[in-house]
Amino acid sequence: MEAIIRTVNLCRDFSSGGEVVHALRDVNISINPGALTVLRGRSGSGKTTLINLLGALDRPTSGDIYLFHKKISDLPENKRDELRRTSMGFVFQSVALIGLMSAYENVEFALRIAGYDRKKQKERAQECLEFVGLGQRMNHRPHELSGGEQQRVAIARAIAHHPKVLFADEPTAELDTQMGLQVLKVFRDLVEREKLTVVMTTHDPNMMDLADYVYTLEDGQVIDGIESGSKGGRKHQ
Numbered sequence: 001m002e003a004i005i006r007t008v009n010l011c012r013d014f015s016s017g018g019e020v021v022h023a024l025r026d027v028n029i030s031i032n033p034g035a036l037t038v039l040r041g042r043s044g045s046g047k048t049t050l051i052n053l054l055g056a057l058d059r060p061t062s063g064d065i066y067l068f069h070k071k072i073s074d075l076p077e078n079k080r081d082e083l084r085r086t087s088m089g090f091v092f093q094s095v096a097l098i099g100l101m102s103a104y105e106n107v108e109f110a111l112r113i114a115g116y117d118r119k120k121q122k123e124r125a126q127e128c129l130e131f132v133g134l135g136q137r138m139n140h141r142p143h144e145l146s147g148g149e150q151q152r153v154a155i156a157r158a159i160a161h162h163p164k165v166l167f168a169d170e171p172t173a174e175l176d177t178q179m180g181l182q183v184l185k186v187f188r189d190l191v192e193r194e195k196l197t198v199v200m201t202t203h204d205p206n207m208m209d210l211a212d213y214v215y216t217l218e219d220g221q222v223i224d225g226i227e228s229g230s231k232g233g234r235k236h237q
């Protein structure tokens with residue numbers, strides 16, 4: 001299968017207090033399209049650093065990142081910004097919805113910012129909220145929704161502009177297992193029904209079974225990459 005994202009000897013150093021932290025060291029991974037890839041590892045292992053690089057939110061110290069064969073790691077900031085706006089969606093640990101807006105308004109507002117066709121904004125916002133199972137909750141404000149429901153609104157908002165890849169950094173960390181699994185179920189549906197590519201980080205072992213691919217990070221290095229779930233434990237290149 002042809003990778004949608006590929007990294008080559010990716011390194012990211014941070015300097016803090018006169019010391020250099022090697023947050024990522026020679027990471028070589030491929031993200032397959034239409035699949036759910038999980039990056040797992042202990043706190044401090046480099047998951048956020050890696051997902052921020054894949055999502056063009058940060059630049060590597062050395063090494064390269066390719067999206068559809070195009071090198072994106074050395075693009076100027078305006079091009080990376082455009083790439084994020086058009087091809088990528090992001091979901092974070094803390095949900096950050098706009099509190100004064102309803103679920104529907106939050107999604108519609110994101111579409112407006114993305115410059116989405118005005119005539120189609122309403123329909124698309126509704127469609128996305130229905131997709132995440134919140135068709136009956138569209139007019140609720142965030143504080144009238146559970147944590148899992150709020151995270152699903154955030155997912156609806158992140159996918160509304162039809163990104164090619166959805167990145168999620170610890171999207172279930174603030175949820176209990178039940179709500180976390182609901183969120184994972186939405187990711188699975190997106191992969192299966194919409195053929196979306198999803199990359200998420202987690203340190204919750206309960207979430208692994210629903211992944212197609214799992215990469216384990218330890219101390220800034222990828223120590224293995226396996227195909228998981230029902231498809232068996234084949235080694236992932």
Ligand SMILES: Nc1ncnc2c1ncn2[C@@H]1O[C@H](COP(=O)(O)OP(=O)(O)OP(=O)(O)O)[C@@H](O)[C@H]1O
Binds near residue numbers: 014022023044048049
């Ligand atoms: N801006 C920064 N400046 C200095 N060091 C940093 C910076 N960002 C991350 N680091 C260091 O890089 C390493 C990897 O951090 P990262 O946030 O990627 O870990 P993580 O796997 O996401 O951890 P967690 O599970 O706690 O979110 C850590 O040692 C961290 O202290």
Ligand SMILES: [Mg+2]
Binds near residue numbers: 047048049170
């Ligand atoms: Mg992190």
